[in-house]
Amino acid sequence: MDSQYVIGIDVGGQTTKMGVVDARGTVLAQTVIRTDTHSEVEEYVKELAAALKKIIAEAGVEGNIRGIGVGAPNGNYYTGNIENAVNLVWGGSRTIPFASLLKESMNGMPVALTNDANAAAVGEMTYGAARGMKNFIMITLGTGVGSGIVINGEVVYGHDGFAGELGHVCAVRNNGRACNCGKTGCLETYASATGVARTAREWLEMSDEPSLLRNLENITSKDVYEAAKDGDTLALKIFDYTGKILGRSFADFIAFSAPEAIVLFGGLARAKEFLLAPMEEAMNANVLPLWRGKVKLVFSQLKESDAAILGASALAWEL
């Protein structure tokens, strides 16, 4: 009989979440370790493997695991390497053979690795809002903007394994904001959680408009969300602007791959009530007439606490 369970691991800059998952997307056992306690990846992988063995035992599924799926920043599906991941203490400007290190520590268990947004796309296709869809674009709105593109039921990895960096298409051509990547005007400098906070700070500076946000230090996107819920006009305008920037970028994405839907996920996607209308309006105003009103904007259906694990685990079904 085929093995019935998979492991999903979500490697973040601070913490690494992992879980044992069944074919229906139920997380049977899960745990978390720090990502940033060891500066050497070997030490980190040793701790990770120990944690995995513990939850496999806890779920009572020893010997019945098909494989391990890993979502990690700068993860390359083709090579199984993590390349130049500056957000990981053991990453830096190096190439780390992560999949093979983990496989070795797990007695040869097969390991598939990709970046977090691609993992989210596979998760959504396997267990979530994109079930049954063959062509969609996953957009993750977190600290940055990530993307996973699915065409004909398969994630697009491109020539080198790094396709789908839609957070770095140009959203604002002239005088655009500086991005961590070294360019200016990238979509994620406007449409991520960080981007929303930047807009708030910029607009508070530029006008005297009264706003609940004026009293705050170190404004976050969550503050803007709370203020919008309280009816704060400036906060509402910030979401309107953010949605518009996203929607018009989506129009260009549609011209590329003609997806059935764009699926949104991540912390900022929680502001759906404020983002959806301007996003949809800008998307339809900027897309070719043949797609007007035809491409769905849907939000992730995965339980947020499980989503990262589920996404990564879904990769392992394809092993």
Place this chain on the structure above:
Amino acid sequence: MDSQYVIGIDVGGQTTKMGVVDARGTVLAQTVIRTDTHSEVEEYVKELAAALKKIIAEAGVEGNIRGIGVGAPNGNYYTGNIENAVNLVWGGSRTIPFASLLKESMNGMPVALTNDANAAAVGEMTYGAARGMKNFIMITLGTGVGSGIVINGEVVYGHDGFAGELGHVCAVRNNGRACNCGKTGCLETYASATGVARTAREWLEMSDEPSLLRNLENITSKDVYEAAKDGDTLALKIFDYTGKILGRSFADFIAFSAPEAIVLFGGLARAKEFLLAPMEEAMNANVLPLWRGKVKLVFSQLKESDAAILGASALAWEL
């Protein structure tokens, strides 16, 4: 034994080119008919079938044809229909079951249909500059800007069969030029043959800069090309600007599908000597660092008179 020959048909607004092609991409026999003499598609298809039978006989390959590939404006690969093709006299705002009409007129011979840019991509992959490539983007610079996207060795058709309309991504967000599609700022309003002529007219109007182009009525992109060859500063600046607009759009395309190369084809691509440097520079200045200097810009290697037929014919090998 498998049939050894295919037919390629390129349906343009004014003329329809067709040829019998062998596996090496040699055109054994070819002919042309008018596309625009009949207002009813049935009459046109009847004439087309007669012309095909004639070249099949001429090439002496009766009974040895694998199938027919057709490149046509607004051709839908999934349905075999031509939809809302306003440039075809028998097209208009209708859906024409072109593949099945042609199949019927050709005694059941299999017919594959797609748009001209997708056909060009398949042609380039089968016989041309993209041989051996699994991931590339074909950009056709003609009257408009078309595109054919290849991922994992397959043309991307998307959810509805119309993917790859990169001529209509936004190149200029504010005060962009009006496009035939109803939007403004589309790439093709700047980077097509028509776009180059528009730039020339606009710039001549806006300044008093002396230029060979001042003496001309109804400036075409060819005039601009000739002037550039004669060292005309304004004409050179026009190509510089056009190349820059293309290059920065390419940077966004790369973020989508991480292609090995972008392949350029079409009348305007003949101005390679003036377009290549600014295009390459703008592409590398606007792309994520991980792709800087890594994505090739290549020009079609197909003989221009045969290219449209070859592209369409290549589709038929997959039947």
